[in-house]
Amino acid sequence: MTASETPRKPRGRLFFANPGPTNIPDSVLLATAHHTVDFADPAFGEVYWACMEGLKRILKTRQEVFLYTGSGHAAWEACLANLLSPGDTILVLESGHFSQSWGRMATDLGIEVQTVPADWRRGVDMAAVQAALAADTGHVIKAVGVVHNETSTGMMIPIPEVRAALDATGHPALLLADTISSLGSLDFRMDEWGVDAAVGGSQKGLMLPTGLSFTGVSHKALKAHESSTLPKHYFNWSAMMKRPLKSFLGTVPTSFFFGLQESLRLMEQEEGLENVFARHTRLARAVRAAVQHWSGNNGPQLFCTTPSRYSDSVTAVLMPDGIDGDVFRRVAMQRFNLSLGGGLGPLAGKVFRIGHLGDLNEPMILGTLATVELAMKVAGVPHTPGGVDAAIAALA
Ligand code: PLP
Numbered sequence: 001m002t003a004s005e006t007p008r009k010p011r012g013r014l015f016f017a018n019p020g021p022t023n024i025p026d027s028v029l030l031a032t033a034h035h036t037v038d039f040a041d042p043a044f045g046e047v048y049w050a051c052m053e054g055l056k057r058i059l060k061t062r063q064e065v066f067l068y069t070g071s072g073h074a075a076w077e078a079c080l081a082n083l084l085s086p087g088d089t090i091l092v093l094e095s096g097h098f099s100q101s102w103g104r105m106a107t108d109l110g111i112e113v114q115t116v117p118a119d120w121r122r123g124v125d126m127a128a129v130q131a132a133l134a135a136d137t138g139h140v141i142k143a144v145g146v147v148h149n150e151t152s153t154g155m156m157i158p159i160p161e162v163r164a165a166l167d168a169t170g171h172p173a174l175l176l177a178d179t180i181s182s183l184g185s186l187d188f189r190m191d192e193w194g195v196d197a198a199v200g201g202s203q204k205g206l207m208l209p210t211g212l213s214f215t216g217v218s219h220k221a222l223k224a225h226e227s228s229t230l231p232k233h234y235f236n237w238s239a240m241m242k243r244p245l246k247s248f249l250g251t252v253p254t255s256f257f258f259g260l261q262e263s264l265r266l267m268e269q270e271e272g273l274e275n276v277f278a279r280h281t282r283l284a285r286a287v288r289a290a291v292q293h294w295s296g297n298n299g300p301q302l303f304c305t306t307p308s309r310y311s312d313s314v315t316a317v318l319m320p321d322g323i324d325g326d327v328f329r330r331v332a333m334q335r336f337n338l339s340l341g342g343g344l345g346p347l348a349g350k351v352f353r354i355g356h357l358g359d360l361n362e363p364m365i366l367g368t369l370a371t372v373e374l375a376m377k378v379a380g381v382p383h384t385p386g387g388v389d390a391a392i393a394a395l396a
Pocket of ligand 1 (some may be wrong): 074098180
């Protein structure tokens with residue numbers, strides 16, 4: 001093969017606009033590259049407990065947090081295995097690929113899954129949630145599972161409305177919330193919203209590598225844990241509570257905590273959590289302005305059709321009929337070194353996703369949008385040109 005036949009790798013830095021994992025700030029990368037320490041060393045303990053307190057502040061909880069070496073799936077499983085028993089019923093609010101996957105996991109663990117079905121573009125109807133809870137007069141439903149930010153569709157589900165449905169019906173089920181693509185990007189208030197278990201992961205809003213996950217756990221959930229009989233070992237909260245660090249049955253992934261200490265510093269001290277949320281809102285509006293502009297001329301559209309539920313951390317973009325989103329994404333990647341998220345589950349090839357969470361600013365968003373528009377032109381995707389101007393107008 002001659003040099004001219006070799007596939008060309010675009011020069012310059014990879015432009016990463018996936019909805020997780022996300023860009024890692026250089027200072028977090030450097031902090032993570034810490035030399036090995038003994039996790040029983042009291043000096044590490046200081047870093048660890050400071051991180052634990054920081055995570056509680058981000059989750060907005062004063063209750064318990066348990067951590068796992070593993071991606072978000074590990075925390076999903078820990079949450080179910082610690083709270084439920086074989087044959088228990090969980091009510092899953094359908095939101096998209098991730099609510100379905102969590103439900104499938106529950107089924108595999110021997111849990112009965114009842115679903116409140118929803119149109120993925122409009123989102124679940126809270127009246128239907130309340131009706132399902134009201135119909136359960138025998139309180140067979142032991143837990144309600146909701147994905148706070150559905151990463152596959154770009155939709156935020158308002159957790160306080162789910163809490164209100166539980167309260168209105170006087171239903172005692174535990175409220176389980178997946179915060180994997182919301183925590184550290186969108187406001188989340190575990191205690192105020194009455195969430196009993198909040199599932200989080202390292203690789204999105206927290207701006208860390210993938211592989212650390214955790215659950216915030218309420219006192220009510222800890223009580224339920226005492227009678228849960230689903231098999232568990234590595235994930236067993238009772239066993240964890242006996243460990244010196246109150247988590248981790250095995251080796252503690254120390255590098256993560258040096259990184260987490262730095263990402264907490266960036267979020268809380270350097271920028272301020274409220275400003276982090278405001279930045280996500282600002283950048284998300286710019287992305288949506290661009291997509292809404294492109295949608296003219298039978299162009300791609302916002303997948304989410306409920307404005308009050310637009311996600312400020314990820315936008316799913318529905319391709320025009322007959323246009324394959326994965327072919328378009330390949331053009332963006334191979335020609336321009338722009339990495340975009342693909343469609344998941346039944347949305348494969350039908351949508352692409354722009355992640356706008358984590359370590360991100362206006363130039364990065366504008367660069368992404370300009371390159372998406374360029375790639376649409378090159379790939380022959382119909383659209384109304386000028387989306388970047390719409391984004392600039394939204395930002396200015
Ligand atoms: N839940 C949501 C909302 C997600 O976005 C993801 C991953 O993107 C997961 C769960 C699964 O997490 P992980 O891939 O870290 O196992």
